[in-house]
Amino acid sequence: MKSTSVKANVDIAYKPVGQFEETRYEKIHNVIFTDSNHASIKVAEEIAALIRKKQGQNKTCVLGLATGSSPIRVYEELVRQHKEEGLSFKNVVTFNLDEYLPMEKSNIQSYHYFMHEHLFNHIDIPSENIHIPDGTLAPEAIVAYCLAYDKKIKEFGGLDFQLLGIGRTGHIGFNEPGSHYNSGTRVITLDHITRVDAAPSFLGIDNVPRKAITMGIATVRKSKRIVLLGWGQNKADILKQTIEGDITSHVPATYLQNHDNCTFVLDTGAGSELTRNKTPWLVGACKWTEELKAKAIIWLCENTGKTILSLTDKDYNDHGMAELLLEEDSYDLNISMFNKLQHSITGWPGGKPNADDTYRPERATPAKKRVIIFSPHPDDDVISMGGTFDRLVEQGHEVHVAYQTSGNIAVSDTDARKYAEIAMQIQPSDKAQQIIDAIAHKSESEVDALPVRKLKGNIRRGESYAATRYVGLQDSNVHFLDLPFYETGTIKKNNLSDADIAIMKDIITKVKPHQIYAAGDLADPHGTHKVCLDAVFGALEELKSEPFLKDCWVWLYRGAWHEWDIHEIEMCVPMSPAQVLKKRNAIFCHQSQKDGVMFQGDDAREFWMRAEERNRGTANKYKALGMSAYAAMEAFVRYKFN
Structure with missing residues (x-):
């Protein structure tokens, strides 16, 4: 295999994905x-x-x-x-x-x-x-x-x-x-x-x-x-x-x-x-797939500051994209990309009843769909797709939320002790006192005792119910899966197991959804999102022969760290200022995750701030490309498993 550096002396034949190109940009194999x-x-x-x-x-x-x-x-x-x-x-x-x-x-x-x-x-x-x-x-x-x-x-x-x-x-x-x-x-x-x-x-x-x-x-x-x-x-x-x-x-x-x-x-x-990978047309000849065309045109708009429909042949030629003009002129390329983006926008994430869905991201039928929103932690649902969640409930779909993990390690000892002390004031008990004592005498590197972990998990459950009730969901449609891989009490988690997959299969089989929403945010710094997504994929793989899954579409959302690139987005749900505020209030229900949450990565802002900025940013990018102006937008990519 040719390397990017003539100095490299590789001792084993690595076989990477795709074609490995030597480029003038890269200085390390x-x-x-x-x-x-x-x-x-x-x-x-x-x-x-x-x-x-x-x-x-x-x-x-x-x-x-x-x-x-x-x-x-x-x-x-x-x-x-x-x-x-x-x-x-x-x-x-x-x-x-x-x-x-x-x-x-x-x-x-x-x-x-x-x-x-x-x-x-x-x-x-x-x-x-x-x-x-x-x-x-x-x-x-x-x-x-x-x-x-x-x-x-x-x-x-x-x-x-x-x-x-x-x-x-x-x-x-x-x-x-x-x-x-x-x-x-x-x-x-x-x-x-x-x-x-x-x-x-x-x-x-x-x-x-x-x-x-x-x-x-x-x-x-x-x-x-x-x-x-x-x-x-x-x-x-x-x-x-x-x-x-x-x-x-x-x-x-x-x-x-x-x-x-x-x-x-x-x-x-x-x-x-x-x-x-990011701009291969600057490196050499490309195989111009539809996805790569979309990526290049969006990049060209960002670099020229132009809307899609205002791009010219000169813009393509001046930015290393002359190859694209060999088969299509700029007008046709622009129109095709403009339509692709425009058709991704919908205020009906569950499909618009009695409407022509030829150019809509979701099917019109059935008019009322069964939906599962898988949330890795007990707040990812409202942080990542709170506006879409609200819209699905408002439009009459049978929405279920399944929290894949308890999220207990993200609750501080201070919060847990506060709740235990309140419980003692309401009705003194040995169990509450044990929790108070366990937290008070816990050493710096000690793993939480099981009763403490259960209390922290229950705090997250209570907050989740508060948020789902706020958007109008019945408690019976809220499910806490507590996947076993997570329940170690430490940051280090177990590997995904058959027991985890079995729990996922059970909820999917029970609901028989027409839509599944899952977190595709793999930039999660502590890795839980990746394992939770693997759990979704593993369950779907084992269930894919089931007749009800033939009519099920899977939509992936992203969370607090990154958004989908514009060229990747297949469904984008706009939000009004009032809906942005409602989403914020739903996130506020998760009080234990406000004001100094432990797992915020390198960003000091709270999750609701990040979510709003990300959603505004997506709307502004659509607007800059020539689309209609919205207060905010939530983006999704479809995962095709069948």
Whole structure:
């Protein structure tokens, strides 16, 4: 396979999705897979092959390992190969990239705990071969320790393979912006964005350490082979800067451009901003599918500041899109795109009764549809599609809301204790007192006791009922699925299981919907949306032969982090100012998620603010393209499973 860098010396044949083009923009070899699961398995296979090769040579295999969510699936596959295929780690020596400071090894947030939980406890690596920076060091011992860490790596002959993730600041390990090209293992002060990203795991940014020990840039770049993992749309911008930008200390990962055996392994979301994916017509000849035409025309409007119908041949020619004019002139292209967008707009998300639906996004029949809105957390329904939800109820459809998880970890101890104390005032009980005592004496890294988790889940349930009643839905149409994968009491969740799929199948079979709405927002920083969407897809796959699903359409919405690109949107539901306000009030029903919610990612605004800005932004984009002006719009993409 041809690489983007003549320096790359790839040891395993990665097979990315689509055609991999060498472009003048890219400075680091990279491959893109349709999903991170497949990509992770391929990386694990490379590591396993290296271990076996070294075993055959009677040599030690020295691995540099990373933590965080990105490598988890790689470690799972290595554990599987150990248990099912006899892969031994007795000849493996590992050096981890980093550790928080201060940090006890027993703390569930420590990287020592992470590595043993995900890898070391499940393989046959000798304990003396494991090296993880020590987060318990006294200040006066740190310098000597860091020098010894680098020395020990050198004594083992250097790192044969270094696995990396990337932070949104462009850090590798904890080498934050400003890190020097020749830096060694050392203590570093963490960037605010890094601490914000870590905040969910620590249940708030105030609990995130401000310092860490990290391998340095020089230590990492001396590795014989480097593979960096990048998953999800929220990493797309920094990966574009890293792969296509200039080498700069402001984005430390760009130093990898000078490594002669480095590969970035990405999924489609992470690679979406690369020039060859975002604007391939600027790279070379394209296969002009209808989707790519739509994407290019929207991009052209944004870059020229013109509406669709005002674009000219010159605009197409001046912006690298002359190929499009070989078969169609600009007038026909413009009209086709204008009609596509116009036909996506509807005030009848369930279909307009007794109307010609030829150019409408939804069917006219049946006039009254059975609808399931799947909500990963107990507020995603109103945050992401509250206006559409209200419209479906108002227009007489049989709407059901199914909350896939309890959302209990997003309730603060302060709120939970407040409710328990109110319960004690109404009717004193041992159970309420136990909850109060459990919260009062809970240590920083302790998992909530089961009664506390149940109370937090009930708080979310009560708020959900308040919101659904506000939009006029009967309580009997509100379902709390409490999918088992979520109920661990920690940020780390279990894998999706047959039990989760069975619960999903049961509610779908019970309702027999004509419409399903599900969260397609894969930028969710703590991953629950991805698992919940997989649960929807898994249930539909097992049920697709059922006759009632032949007449079921699935619409995907996005949440608080990203919106669909305009060219992707297949249904867009406008909202009036009054409906925007009603949606806001429905979100306000979720009081435990207001004012400093723990899982807001890098955006300090509350969810209702983000939702309104996103909905206004979609309406403004439609208006800028020449469509009618609306106060706000909610967007959907159809998923075709049958």
